Amino acid sequence: MTHRRLSIFLGLISLAISLATWSLDLSHLVINCIYCRNERTIIGLLGILLLLPIYPYITSYLSLAFGFYGASVCAQHIMLIMKNSHFTSPQLPLAIAALLIIIGQLFFIFNYLYGRSILKAINSNL
Template sequence: MKLFELDTYIKHSKIVALIAIAIAIIAWIMDIGGMVYECPYCRVQRSVIGILGLILILPISFHWIGKYAALVIGFFGAVVAANQHFMGWKKVSAGEFQLNLPVDPFILSGLALTMIMGLIYIIMVKKR
């Protein structure tokens, strides 16, 4: 398995989908359990990641309606993630940024944006 080739992720799209769904479920459990700050941006991003994972694992991902739904839902999540990420860059530029590893919203929104765009890509190029 070649980790840095897109074909690997397309070929193993079911595994990618299950990982996305698991990330969304774990993040929601942490949110509901009060382990993380109740952030509306984060809630949108984790929900979109889970929904895109569901679309990817279901047969609807081959149909144009599934692909269209993935684009609409995915780009909504990407815009939210980009806005949150930009707010982090704004703090960096103002000299107010403080890194709070491992759950810094700046890092997590960047990862969410990357994951959302990757899931959209896989859904769009996936063939039967």
């Protein structure tokens, strides 16, 4: 499978996850959580950027901006759950999963889609 086909496949999966969770939220089957809404929106936006990598510099800038915003929201969500000692809350594994999905999307965008290795850039500066 080529990188472009894999990008389309992962983008469609990301959009499906985002649309499914938004439909659950809008039908009031889950509680209204502003952190969850931000996380699912960022997953959907990164999915759209995976589907449409037309302009590499604009796409990479937008994916960095959206991705790191989403990762910081996920981290704040996890810390809020831990601060309130809600370790048995079903939101904790979902927030961790959202964080892993967002970081995985960013890793794929930069390592496979554009050939810019984040790890090589970090190691060259050390």
